[in-house]
Amino acid sequence: MTKLKTEKDSSALGKLLIEHEELGHFPKVGDVLKGVVIAVGRNEVRVDINGIAIGIVRGPELDPAVDLHVGDEVETTVIELDNEFGELELSLRGAGKKRSWDKLRELFTAGTVVPSKIVEANKGGLLVRLENATAFLPVSQLSPENYPRVSGGEKTKILEKLRELVGTNVDVKLIDVNEEEDRLIASEKAVWETKQESVISKYKIGDNVEGDVTAVTDFGAFVKFDEGLEGLVHISEIAWQRIEDPHDILHVGDRVRAEIINLEGSKIFLSMKRLVEDPWRRVAAKYKVGQKVHGKVLKINPFGLFVELDPEIHGLAHISELSSKPVRDVHEFARINDEFEFMIVSIDPDNHRLGLSLRRAKEDTK
Numbered sequence: 001m002t003k004l005k006t007e008k009d010s011s012a013l014g015k016l017l018i019e020h021e022e023l024g025h026f027p028k029v030g031d032v033l034k035g036v037v038i039a040v041g042r043n044e045v046r047v048d049i050n051g052i053a054i055g056i057v058r059g060p061e062l063d064p065a066v067d068l069h070v071g072d073e074v075e076t077t078v079i080e081l082d083n084e085f086g087e088l089e090l091s092l093r094g095a096g097k098k099r100s101w102d103k104l105r106e107l108f109t110a111g112t113v114v115p116s117k118i119v120e121a122n123k124g125g126l127l128v129r130l131e132n133a134t135a136f137l138p139v140s141q142l143s144p145e146n147y148p149r150v151s152g153g154e155k156t157k158i159l160e161k162l163r164e165l166v167g168t169n170v171d172v173k174l175i176d177v178n179e180e181e182d183r184l185i186a187s188e189k190a191v192w193e194t195k196q197e198s199v200i201s202k203y204k205i206g207d208n209v210e211g212d213v214t215a216v217t218d219f220g221a222f223v224k225f226d227e228g229l230e231g232l233v234h235i236s237e238i239a240w241q242r243i244e245d246p247h248d249i250l251h252v253g254d255r256v257r258a259e260i261i262n263l264e265g266s267k268i269f270l271s272m273k274r275l276v277e278d279p280w281r282r283v284a285a286k287y288k289v290g291q292k293v294h295g296k297v298l299k300i301n302p303f304g305l306f307v308e309l310d311p312e313i314h315g316l317a318h319i320s321e322l323s324s325k326p327v328r329d330v331h332e333f334a335r336i337n338d339e340f341e342f343m344i345v346s347i348d349p350d351n352h353r354l355g356l357s358l359r360r361a362k363e364d365t366k
Contacts, residue, residue, distance in 0.1 A: 055088035231268035279312035315354035
Protein backbone atom coordinates (compact mmCIF):
# COMPACT_ATOMS: atom_id res chain seq x y z
CA MET A 1 0.00 0.00 0.00
CA THR A 2 2.88 2.40 0.88
CA LYS A 3 4.57 1.85 -2.47
CA LEU A 4 1.31 2.43 -4.31
CA LYS A 5 0.70 5.66 -2.42
CA THR A 6 4.24 6.91 -3.12
CA GLU A 7 3.79 6.41 -6.85
CA LYS A 8 0.42 8.07 -6.80
CA ASP A 9 1.61 11.05 -4.73
CA SER A 10 3.79 12.19 -7.66
CA SER A 11 0.87 13.92 -9.38
CA ALA A 12 -2.38 15.67 -8.62
CA LEU A 13 -4.04 12.63 -10.12
CA GLY A 14 -2.37 10.51 -7.45
CA LYS A 15 -4.04 12.55 -4.72
CA LEU A 16 -7.38 12.02 -6.36
CA LEU A 17 -6.78 8.27 -6.73
CA ILE A 18 -5.72 7.95 -3.08
CA GLU A 19 -8.83 9.83 -2.03
CA HIS A 20 -11.03 7.48 -4.06
CA GLU A 21 -9.05 4.42 -2.94
CA GLU A 22 -9.66 5.26 0.71
CA LEU A 23 -13.35 5.63 -0.09
CA GLY A 24 -13.31 2.20 -1.72
CA HIS A 25 -13.51 3.14 -5.42
CA PHE A 26 -11.35 4.72 -8.16
CA PRO A 27 -12.29 7.32 -10.78
CA LYS A 28 -12.30 5.86 -14.24
CA VAL A 29 -12.92 6.97 -17.79
CA GLY A 30 -16.60 7.80 -18.14
CA ASP A 31 -17.11 8.91 -14.52
CA VAL A 32 -18.98 12.16 -13.93
CA LEU A 33 -17.11 14.48 -11.53
CA LYS A 34 -18.30 17.74 -10.05
CA GLY A 35 -15.97 20.72 -9.95
CA VAL A 36 -15.55 24.49 -10.02
CA VAL A 37 -14.18 26.50 -12.95
CA ILE A 38 -10.92 28.19 -11.96
CA ALA A 39 -9.72 29.48 -15.35
CA VAL A 40 -11.31 30.17 -18.73
CA GLY A 41 -9.06 30.43 -21.77
CA ARG A 42 -9.71 30.94 -25.45
CA ASN A 43 -10.13 27.26 -26.19
CA GLU A 44 -9.84 25.58 -22.80
CA VAL A 45 -11.28 25.59 -19.30
CA ARG A 46 -9.62 24.37 -16.11
CA VAL A 47 -11.71 22.82 -13.38
CA ASP A 48 -10.86 22.24 -9.72
CA ILE A 49 -12.13 18.79 -8.68
CA ASN A 50 -12.94 19.08 -4.98
CA GLY A 51 -9.58 20.73 -4.24
CA ILE A 52 -7.59 17.53 -4.84
CA ALA A 53 -7.06 17.56 -8.59
CA ILE A 54 -7.15 19.86 -11.59
CA GLY A 55 -8.87 18.82 -14.78
CA ILE A 56 -8.81 20.44 -18.20
CA VAL A 57 -11.54 20.70 -20.81
CA ARG A 58 -10.34 21.76 -24.23
CA GLY A 59 -11.10 21.90 -27.92
CA PRO A 60 -13.99 19.80 -29.09
CA GLU A 61 -14.82 18.73 -25.54
CA LEU A 62 -16.10 22.19 -24.70
CA ASP A 63 -19.86 22.71 -24.94
CA PRO A 64 -20.45 25.73 -27.24
CA ALA A 65 -23.91 26.18 -25.78
CA VAL A 66 -22.51 26.80 -22.28
CA ASP A 67 -21.06 30.21 -21.37
CA LEU A 68 -18.70 29.50 -18.47
CA HIS A 69 -17.12 31.88 -15.97
CA VAL A 70 -14.70 31.46 -13.09
CA GLY A 71 -16.61 30.17 -10.08
CA ASP A 72 -19.24 28.27 -12.05
CA GLU A 73 -20.05 24.78 -10.81
CA VAL A 74 -19.96 22.13 -13.53
CA GLU A 75 -20.31 18.41 -14.06
CA THR A 76 -17.65 16.90 -16.30
CA THR A 77 -17.00 13.47 -17.78
CA VAL A 78 -13.54 11.87 -17.42
CA ILE A 79 -12.10 10.98 -20.84
CA GLU A 80 -8.41 10.48 -19.81
CA LEU A 81 -6.91 9.83 -16.37
CA ASP A 82 -3.48 11.43 -16.83
CA ASN A 83 -2.61 13.77 -19.71
CA GLU A 84 0.75 15.39 -20.57
CA PHE A 85 0.28 17.90 -17.74
CA GLY A 86 -0.52 15.24 -15.15
CA GLU A 87 -4.10 16.47 -15.10
CA LEU A 88 -7.42 14.84 -15.71
CA GLU A 89 -8.67 15.22 -19.26
CA LEU A 90 -12.35 16.13 -19.02
CA SER A 91 -15.31 16.76 -21.26
CA LEU A 92 -18.29 19.06 -20.86
CA ARG A 93 -20.08 17.52 -23.81
CA GLY A 94 -22.79 15.29 -22.46
CA ALA A 95 -21.53 15.58 -18.89
CA GLY A 96 -24.42 14.99 -16.57
CA LYS A 97 -26.69 14.87 -19.61
CA LYS A 98 -28.83 12.05 -18.30
CA ARG A 99 -29.30 13.82 -14.97
CA SER A 100 -30.20 17.00 -16.82
CA TRP A 101 -32.86 15.30 -18.95
CA ASP A 102 -34.26 13.58 -15.85
CA LYS A 103 -34.56 16.96 -14.16
CA LEU A 104 -36.17 18.50 -17.26
CA ARG A 105 -38.75 15.72 -17.41
CA GLU A 106 -39.59 16.32 -13.75
CA LEU A 107 -40.15 20.02 -14.44
CA PHE A 108 -42.30 19.19 -17.47
CA THR A 109 -44.45 16.66 -15.60
CA ALA A 110 -44.98 18.98 -12.63
CA GLY A 111 -45.68 22.02 -14.81
CA THR A 112 -43.08 23.96 -12.86
CA VAL A 113 -42.36 27.59 -13.72
CA VAL A 114 -38.66 27.81 -14.63
CA PRO A 115 -36.59 31.04 -14.78
CA SER A 116 -34.66 31.27 -18.04
CA LYS A 117 -32.44 33.67 -19.96
CA ILE A 118 -32.94 34.54 -23.62
CA VAL A 119 -29.64 33.90 -25.39
CA GLU A 120 -30.52 34.04 -29.11
CA ALA A 121 -33.26 35.06 -31.54
CA ASN A 122 -34.27 33.70 -34.93
CA LYS A 123 -37.23 34.12 -37.27
CA GLY A 124 -39.14 31.33 -35.56
CA GLY A 125 -38.65 32.42 -31.97
CA LEU A 126 -36.06 32.52 -29.19
CA LEU A 127 -33.48 30.23 -27.61
CA VAL A 128 -33.55 30.26 -23.81
CA ARG A 129 -31.08 28.81 -21.33
CA LEU A 130 -32.48 26.88 -18.36
CA GLU A 131 -31.20 24.06 -16.14
CA ASN A 132 -27.94 23.91 -18.14
CA ALA A 133 -29.94 23.20 -21.31
CA THR A 134 -31.10 25.23 -24.30
CA ALA A 135 -34.81 25.26 -25.13
CA PHE A 136 -36.71 26.73 -28.06
CA LEU A 137 -39.36 29.34 -27.27
CA PRO A 138 -41.56 29.77 -30.40
CA VAL A 139 -43.05 33.17 -31.22
CA SER A 140 -46.52 31.67 -30.73
CA GLN A 141 -45.62 30.79 -27.13
CA LEU A 142 -44.63 34.31 -26.06
CA SER A 143 -46.80 36.23 -23.61
CA PRO A 144 -48.86 39.17 -24.95
CA GLU A 145 -46.30 41.55 -23.42
CA ASN A 146 -43.42 40.14 -25.49
CA TYR A 147 -45.31 39.03 -28.61
CA PRO A 148 -43.96 40.99 -31.62
CA ARG A 149 -47.01 42.67 -33.15
CA VAL A 150 -45.78 43.84 -36.53
CA SER A 151 -48.08 45.34 -39.15
CA GLY A 152 -48.24 43.03 -42.16
CA GLY A 153 -46.33 40.29 -40.33
CA GLU A 154 -43.03 41.28 -41.98
CA LYS A 155 -40.45 38.68 -40.89
CA THR A 156 -37.51 41.10 -40.82
CA LYS A 157 -39.30 43.44 -38.41
CA ILE A 158 -40.46 40.52 -36.28
CA LEU A 159 -36.83 39.38 -35.96
CA GLU A 160 -35.79 42.89 -34.93
CA LYS A 161 -38.40 42.85 -32.16
CA LEU A 162 -37.23 39.42 -30.98
CA ARG A 163 -33.58 40.50 -30.89
CA GLU A 164 -34.51 43.27 -28.47
CA LEU A 165 -35.38 40.55 -25.95
CA VAL A 166 -31.96 38.83 -26.06
CA GLY A 167 -30.25 39.06 -22.67
CA THR A 168 -33.49 39.45 -20.72
CA ASN A 169 -34.97 36.89 -18.33
CA VAL A 170 -38.37 35.24 -18.70
CA ASP A 171 -40.33 32.65 -16.74
CA VAL A 172 -41.36 29.64 -18.82
CA LYS A 173 -42.95 26.22 -18.59
CA LEU A 174 -41.69 23.24 -20.57
CA ILE A 175 -44.35 21.96 -22.98
CA ASP A 176 -42.30 19.34 -24.87
CA VAL A 177 -39.35 17.29 -23.57
CA ASN A 178 -37.99 14.66 -25.98
CA GLU A 179 -34.52 13.33 -25.19
CA GLU A 180 -34.44 10.93 -28.18
CA GLU A 181 -34.95 13.79 -30.63
CA ASP A 182 -33.03 16.27 -28.46
CA ARG A 183 -36.09 18.53 -28.50
CA LEU A 184 -36.93 20.97 -25.71
CA ILE A 185 -39.80 23.42 -26.20
CA ALA A 186 -40.68 26.15 -23.70
CA SER A 187 -43.69 28.45 -23.33
CA GLU A 188 -43.93 31.86 -21.72
CA LYS A 189 -47.60 32.10 -22.68
CA ALA A 190 -48.41 29.04 -20.53
CA VAL A 191 -47.08 30.87 -17.46
CA TRP A 192 -49.08 33.97 -18.36
CA GLU A 193 -52.25 31.93 -18.90
CA THR A 194 -51.94 30.33 -15.46
CA LYS A 195 -51.55 33.73 -13.81
CA GLN A 196 -54.58 35.11 -15.66
CA GLU A 197 -56.97 32.20 -15.04
CA SER A 198 -58.32 33.68 -11.82
CA VAL A 199 -58.74 37.11 -13.40
CA ILE A 200 -60.43 35.82 -16.57
CA SER A 201 -62.85 33.75 -14.51
CA LYS A 202 -64.46 37.00 -13.31
CA TYR A 203 -65.70 37.74 -16.82
CA LYS A 204 -68.32 36.24 -19.11
CA ILE A 205 -69.57 36.82 -22.64
CA GLY A 206 -71.62 40.00 -22.80
CA ASP A 207 -69.65 41.88 -20.13
CA ASN A 208 -68.49 45.40 -20.97
CA VAL A 209 -64.88 46.44 -20.33
CA GLU A 210 -62.86 49.63 -20.63
CA GLY A 211 -59.16 49.70 -21.46
CA ASP A 212 -56.27 51.11 -23.45
CA VAL A 213 -55.25 50.20 -26.99
CA THR A 214 -51.82 48.54 -26.76
CA ALA A 215 -51.28 47.66 -30.42
CA VAL A 216 -52.92 48.24 -33.81
CA THR A 217 -52.44 45.74 -36.65
CA ASP A 218 -53.86 45.11 -40.11
CA PHE A 219 -56.42 42.71 -38.66
CA GLY A 220 -57.56 44.70 -35.62
CA ALA A 221 -56.45 46.16 -32.29
CA PHE A 222 -55.44 44.81 -28.88
CA VAL A 223 -56.99 46.33 -25.78
CA LYS A 224 -55.53 45.89 -22.27
CA PHE A 225 -57.85 46.03 -19.26
CA ASP A 226 -58.11 44.88 -15.64
CA GLU A 227 -55.03 43.12 -14.21
CA GLY A 228 -53.02 42.65 -17.37
CA LEU A 229 -55.80 41.05 -19.43
CA GLU A 230 -55.70 41.74 -23.14
CA GLY A 231 -58.36 41.19 -25.78
CA LEU A 232 -58.53 41.47 -29.55
CA VAL A 233 -60.99 43.73 -31.36
CA HIS A 234 -61.08 42.30 -34.89
CA ILE A 235 -61.28 44.79 -37.75
CA SER A 236 -64.85 43.67 -38.39
CA GLU A 237 -65.81 44.51 -34.78
CA ILE A 238 -64.35 48.02 -34.59
CA ALA A 239 -67.26 49.84 -36.28
CA TRP A 240 -70.41 49.08 -38.26
CA GLN A 241 -69.10 50.71 -41.44
CA ARG A 242 -66.51 49.07 -43.66
CA ILE A 243 -62.93 49.74 -42.44
CA GLU A 244 -59.93 49.33 -44.71
CA ASP A 245 -57.23 50.03 -42.12
CA PRO A 246 -57.68 49.94 -38.30
CA HIS A 247 -54.96 52.60 -38.06
CA ASP A 248 -57.46 55.07 -39.53
CA ILE A 249 -59.72 54.61 -36.50
CA LEU A 250 -57.56 53.58 -33.53
CA HIS A 251 -54.16 54.51 -32.13
CA VAL A 252 -51.97 53.13 -29.34
CA GLY A 253 -52.98 54.72 -26.05
CA ASP A 254 -56.64 55.34 -27.03
CA ARG A 255 -59.11 54.68 -24.22
CA VAL A 256 -61.98 52.54 -25.53
CA ARG A 257 -65.02 50.58 -24.34
CA ALA A 258 -65.86 47.14 -25.69
CA GLU A 259 -68.05 44.11 -25.14
CA ILE A 260 -66.69 40.59 -24.57
CA ILE A 261 -68.10 38.46 -27.41
CA ASN A 262 -66.06 35.27 -26.94
CA LEU A 263 -63.71 33.56 -24.49
CA GLU A 264 -61.44 30.72 -25.62
CA GLY A 265 -59.11 29.73 -22.80
CA SER A 266 -56.84 32.72 -22.33
CA LYS A 267 -58.03 34.33 -25.58
CA ILE A 268 -60.49 37.20 -25.22
CA PHE A 269 -62.41 38.58 -28.19
CA LEU A 270 -63.96 42.04 -27.98
CA SER A 271 -66.34 44.20 -29.99
CA MET A 272 -66.52 47.98 -29.94
CA LYS A 273 -69.32 48.32 -32.47
CA ARG A 274 -71.82 46.35 -30.41
CA LEU A 275 -71.89 49.11 -27.79
CA VAL A 276 -73.31 51.57 -30.32
CA GLU A 277 -76.55 51.40 -32.29
CA ASP A 278 -76.39 49.63 -35.63
CA PRO A 279 -77.02 52.38 -38.21
CA TRP A 280 -78.38 49.79 -40.66
CA ARG A 281 -81.46 49.48 -38.46
CA ARG A 282 -82.41 53.00 -39.59
CA VAL A 283 -81.34 52.65 -43.21
CA ALA A 284 -84.91 52.08 -44.48
CA ALA A 285 -85.98 55.42 -43.04
CA LYS A 286 -83.22 57.24 -44.88
CA TYR A 287 -82.82 55.40 -48.19
CA LYS A 288 -85.27 53.78 -50.65
CA VAL A 289 -84.88 51.54 -53.70
CA GLY A 290 -84.98 53.75 -56.82
CA GLN A 291 -83.66 56.78 -54.94
CA LYS A 292 -80.80 58.77 -56.46
CA VAL A 293 -77.93 59.43 -54.07
CA HIS A 294 -74.57 61.17 -54.16
CA GLY A 295 -71.60 58.94 -53.24
CA LYS A 296 -67.79 58.97 -52.98
CA VAL A 297 -65.61 56.05 -54.10
CA LEU A 298 -63.79 54.53 -51.10
CA LYS A 299 -62.26 51.44 -52.65
CA ILE A 300 -61.91 49.85 -56.07
CA ASN A 301 -62.08 46.08 -56.56
CA PRO A 302 -62.09 44.02 -59.75
CA PHE A 303 -65.83 43.39 -59.22
CA GLY A 304 -66.90 46.99 -58.56
CA LEU A 305 -66.76 50.14 -56.43
CA PHE A 306 -67.28 50.53 -52.69
CA VAL A 307 -69.09 53.81 -52.21
CA GLU A 308 -69.68 56.01 -49.14
CA LEU A 309 -73.18 57.48 -48.98
CA ASP A 310 -72.64 58.85 -45.48
CA PRO A 311 -70.10 58.14 -42.70
CA GLU A 312 -72.12 55.11 -41.51
CA ILE A 313 -73.65 53.62 -44.67
CA HIS A 314 -71.59 52.28 -47.55
CA GLY A 315 -72.79 50.57 -50.71
CA LEU A 316 -71.46 48.52 -53.63
CA ALA A 317 -71.77 49.42 -57.30
CA HIS A 318 -71.13 46.14 -59.12
CA ILE A 319 -69.07 46.25 -62.32
CA SER A 320 -72.19 45.32 -64.30
CA GLU A 321 -73.92 48.45 -62.96
CA LEU A 322 -71.24 50.96 -63.92
CA SER A 323 -71.94 51.44 -67.60
CA SER A 324 -74.19 50.27 -70.41
CA LYS A 325 -70.99 49.28 -72.20
CA PRO A 326 -68.72 46.44 -70.94
CA VAL A 327 -66.15 47.60 -68.36
CA ARG A 328 -62.93 45.61 -68.57
CA ASP A 329 -60.92 47.39 -65.87
CA VAL A 330 -62.70 49.11 -62.98
CA HIS A 331 -59.53 51.09 -62.20
CA GLU A 332 -59.77 52.79 -65.58
CA PHE A 333 -63.38 53.71 -64.94
CA ALA A 334 -62.96 55.45 -61.55
CA ARG A 335 -60.42 56.52 -58.93
CA ILE A 336 -60.48 56.74 -55.14
CA ASN A 337 -62.44 59.83 -53.95
CA ASP A 338 -64.22 60.25 -57.29
CA GLU A 339 -67.83 61.33 -56.71
CA PHE A 340 -70.85 60.17 -58.76
CA GLU A 341 -74.61 60.11 -58.64
CA PHE A 342 -75.95 56.56 -58.14
CA MET A 343 -79.35 54.93 -58.02
CA ILE A 344 -80.13 52.55 -55.12
CA VAL A 345 -81.14 49.19 -56.59
CA SER A 346 -81.28 47.02 -53.44
CA ILE A 347 -81.25 47.34 -49.63
CA ASP A 348 -80.53 44.44 -47.24
CA PRO A 349 -80.29 45.82 -43.66
CA ASP A 350 -79.81 42.39 -42.03
CA ASN A 351 -76.64 41.71 -44.03
CA HIS A 352 -75.51 45.36 -44.18
CA ARG A 353 -75.67 45.51 -47.96
CA LEU A 354 -76.83 48.25 -50.27
CA GLY A 355 -76.63 47.93 -54.07
CA LEU A 356 -75.93 50.93 -56.27
CA SER A 357 -76.07 51.53 -60.01
CA LEU A 358 -74.27 54.28 -61.88
CA ARG A 359 -75.66 53.04 -65.18
CA ARG A 360 -79.31 53.27 -64.11
CA ALA A 361 -78.82 56.71 -62.59
CA LYS A 362 -77.50 57.98 -65.93
CA GLU A 363 -80.30 56.29 -67.88
CA ASP A 364 -82.93 57.78 -65.59
CA THR A 365 -81.46 61.24 -66.07
CA LYS A 366 -81.60 60.85 -69.83
